[in-house]
Amino acid sequence: MSAFTLSSSRAQKAAGLRLNQAWSVLLAITCALLLGRSVLAETPAVGAKAADFTLLTPTGKSVTLSAERGGHLLVLVILRGFPGYQCPYCVKQVHDFVERASDFKAKNTRVLLVYPGPPADLDQHAKEFLEKQAELPSNVVLVTDPDYKVTNLYGLRWDAPHETAYPSTFILDGSGTVVFEKVTHSHGDRLSALDALDHLSTN
Template identity: 55%
Template sequence: MNFKFLTREESRVCVQIKIENLRQRGPWAINRSLIVLLFVFAATMFKPSLLAAKTPDVGGTAPDFTLSTPEGRAIRLSELTANGKVVLVVLRGYPGYQCPYCQRQAHDFQVNAGRFAENNTQVLLVYPGPPAELGERAKEFQAKQGELPANFHLVIDPDYKFTNQYGLRWDAPHETSYPSTFVIDSHGVILYRKVSHAHGDRTTADDVLAEVVKEK
């Protein structure tokens, strides 16, 4: 179901018109309908972002999703977890520039690709941002890291579908998503979660590998 959220001015005008119509019908109609109008007006003050999905937590099942690589290859989370653990790393992507904290974090994880492979773990990096040229921006991001290891995947989220699905949308100027990391087991259950509300507060490869080994 699609909802149209009115602006405050549109809501105010609608309420005024409705009240004027009710006045012509008498006091009883005003008293009966005014309560309903007040509820409708209050509802329009809430932004859709406040109704975002709740971020999945430890012990819960990671919602399945499919995103594409910058080259257009579709990757589905459940197909990765069917083969072992998955570390899901949500980057800030492209908020108007290449985030240096994201580059540092991605480099740290890729340097430790062999340790992830030893523990039968794949790493899925999500790169969100405005749809215009996001694939090219993601390629630029990856070029700074070098070729992806075989157990690493970089996908883009150009319409924030995944970001909203996981309740991670950072809805502010020059922002995209909250930097986050999840460790998901072969049954799709979340073993570890960290959601950061600051640019530099990131998990390290050592942090995540400690969780991966602990849950063997």
Template identity: 50%
Template sequence: MKTRNVLSRLALTLFAATQFSALAADTPKVGDKAPDFSLKGLDDKTVRLSELTAKERVVLIVLRGWPGYQCPVCDRQVQDFIKLAPAFSEAKARVVFVYPGPAQDLKAHADEFVKMKNKQWPKDFLFVTDPDFTMVNSYGLRWDAANETAYPSTFVLDLTGKVTFAKTSHSHGDRTKAAEVLTELGRASAK
């Protein structure tokens, strides 16, 4: 009887796990159409991905956001992109940073992050918040562990919203450098 109970529980657990994994979103790969989303910037204006890609190429960078502290690796990555902002403007690409986290106080934490080290925010760069991980979940990027939010990721999207470059880090490091993205943008322009 004990064996039957254990086997029944095991079967139920396996069934639930496979059902959950079937519902989990896949991370977009090169060639996929990026899932659309609408998120708010720090100015409370709504940013819709499909409206951006209809006008220009988009570099979409998902940060770790607010895992309970300001991520220093995210800060370095953002600074790297800010330094090369004129090159992104020249490449006619809009850079969008996504800052995920629990909805409570997320905007205040995001505002604090943007103001750290007196970042000079370039006009072609957008910074949006993802309260309660709506976008992160739809992209299959939720890092569901203690003190984590999202897997840091970078996507380059063309004018149709198709992914032409994708990189996801499953650790705090190994972030995409701005120069890597500019190389991809140059390669795509040459086609």
């Protein structure tokens, strides 16, 4: 066998080895990304720390979960938002919490409402949604989730036609730990304000 043939064979083996190494690295990166996504998409259970996030109100004010909590109890409500129409169950639930806002304030508790939906015109839809309510009390805040940032972060994406998020309610203590959670896979099974107040009384 000539020196040229040996050299060519070695070059081919080296190239094949480099290609295998490149595929191995690519596979490892892909697995890490998928694993990271699955971890991030876990719905926070009781005893777990709720992931922090920042969203905007329909008027453009920045709201961060940890700052809104401020070391006190907080009720986090993930609505269906705008799945192509104003969800009547969301309207009813939000009105219920607004009606009981003074009771939450007496317990030094804030209520944060997350309104998800397709990005186009979501702020306008949220403003229209609020028109059906009295002016929100100072301890009740509504933010929009136009790119499903929080919906996906909390593993609540209801990825089906005319759906946005599984309607869910979390109660967080002063450190941001979940002390109660209710996640539903139907439209109408929502936590009432009175039930939330009852759970606050035990924490």
